[in-house]
Amino acid sequence: MIKVEHLKKYFPITKGFIRKKTLYLKAVDDVSFIINDGETFALVGESGSGKSTTGRTILRLYEPTDGKVFFNDIEITALSEEELKKIKPKMQMIYQDPYSSLNPRMTVFDIIAEPLKEYNYKNIEDRVLELLESVGLSEEHASKYPDELSGGQCQRVAIARALALEPEFLVLDEPTSALDVSVQAQVLNLLEKIQKEKKLTYLFISHDLGLVRYLSNRVGVMYLGKIVELGTIEQVFDNPLHPYTRMLLQSIPVPDPKQKSKRRRIVIKGEIPSPLNPPAGCPFHTRCPYAQEICKRKEPLLIEVKEGHLVRCHFAGEI
Numbered sequence: 517m518i519k520v521e522h523l524k525k526y527f528p529i530t531k532g533f534i535r536k537k538t539l540y541l542k543a544v545d546d547v548s549f550i551i552n553d554g555e556t557f558a559l560v561g562e563s564g565s566g567k568s569t570t571g572r573t574i575l576r577l578y579e580p581t582d583g584k585v586f587f588n589d590i591e592i593t594a595l596s597e598e599e600l601k602k603i604k605p606k607m608q609m610i611y612q613d614p615y616s617s618l619n620p621r622m623t624v625f626d627i628i629a630e631p632l633k634e635y636n637y638k639n640i641e642d643r644v645l646e647l648l649e650s651v652g653l654s655e656e657h658a659s660k661y662p663d664e665l666s667g668g669q670c671q672r673v674a675i676a677r678a679l680a681l682e683p684e685f686l687v688l689d690e691p692t693s694a695l696d697v698s699v700q701a702q703v704l705n706l707l708e709k710i711q712k713e714k715k716l717t718y719l720f721i722s723h724d725l726g727l728v729r730y731l732s733n734r735v736g737v738m739y740l741g742k743i744v745e746l747g748t749i750e751q752v753f754d755n756p757l758h759p760y761t762r763m764l765l766q767s768i769p770v771p772d773p774k775q776k777s778k779r780r781r782i783v784i785k786g787e788i789p790s791p792l793n794p795p796a797g798c799p800f801h802t803r804c805p806y807a808q809e810i811c812k813r814k815e816p817l818l819i820e821v822k823e824g825h826l827v828r829c830h831f832a833g834e835i
């Protein structure tokens with residue numbers, strides 16, 4: 517359903533006040549993968565590795581710097597604004613923080629009805645009611661404002677809105693990491709149920725490797741804007757070949773003190789290099805326990821080591 521080819525998203529960053537110079541932050545740097553019909557493809561990696569930017573650029577919420585994205589053989593990256601508007605209902609996004617993704621001045625009814633009105637749907641009342649019920653809410657929630665709802669209920673409203681125009685593909689960007697653990701399971705069960713019922717395809721972005729293992733079919737591991745390992749859940753979780761993937765799988769998530777929410781982040785020894793000035797050679801060599809001379813000089817390619825299992829390491833399979 518989705519094909520991403522050599523996708524790049526560089527953000528220009530202006531430094532200096534008088535002698536201005538522009539640097540490029542390579543948030544997504546030559547990323548390629550496919551997502552099959554009806555599957556869940558996950559992106560994992562530490563904070564800042566480029567997961568959200570990849571998701572947003574696929575939906576053209578960001579204009580790509582380079583590369584192509586196909587949705588059912590339509591080249592999304594080549595569409596005009598007008599053509600894009602026609603295809604947008606088919607591709608939707610669910611964000612991490614349900615409160616900030618809903619307009620606080622709109623009722624639940626208006627929030628869900630908005631896309632329906634924009635696309636000239638008929639019988640809007642009936643459709644909103646149907647959508648509310650499909651996410652486990654009811655008519656009584658329609659007149660409420662987001663701040664009268666719990667985090668879990670808000671996320672259900674965001675899901676109902678995303679489903680309004682009958683999408684085929686959803687980007688779920690940490691859809692439950694701002695929610696209480698007990699509510700997380702309910703929302704994830706709902707997303708799974710909807711996926712089965714409506715035969716949806718998911719791009720699931722998450723820090724939580726346990727959830728990724730449980731919910732996904734295939735996974736891509738990102739580091740500094742690049743995919744370093746890609747494969748089925750079994751290939752990547754049971755037989756990780758990249759040292760970074762191994763460290764991710766061994767790391768214990770800790771609560772993030774900078775965030776009030778229950779969001780957890782992965783912590784790995786050593787600092788992530790600045791994406792504005794990434795290391796030469798293999799971007800992971802500064803933290804890699806196995807790094808050799810070649811790793812400092814030459815960037816490894818993403819090589820297929822077994823069918824469908826790709827690794828970007830000079831020593832894949834040897835360590």
Ligand SMILES: Nc1ncnc2c1ncn2[C@@H]1O[C@H](COP(=O)(O)OP(=O)(O)OP(=O)(O)O)[C@@H](O)[C@H]1O
Nearest residue numbers: 527541543561562563564565566567568569570791
């Ligand atoms: N709009 C923007 N302008 C400039 N830089 C950005 C912008 N959005 C993201 N970045 C930078 O791009 C890099 C990748 O960010 P991104 O949000 O995609 O990472 P992420 O993997 O989703 O991280 P997290 O797990 O914290 O959500 C980071 O260095 C970030 O600071």
Ligand SMILES: [Mg+2]
Nearest residue numbers: 567568569689
């Ligand atoms: Mg993100």
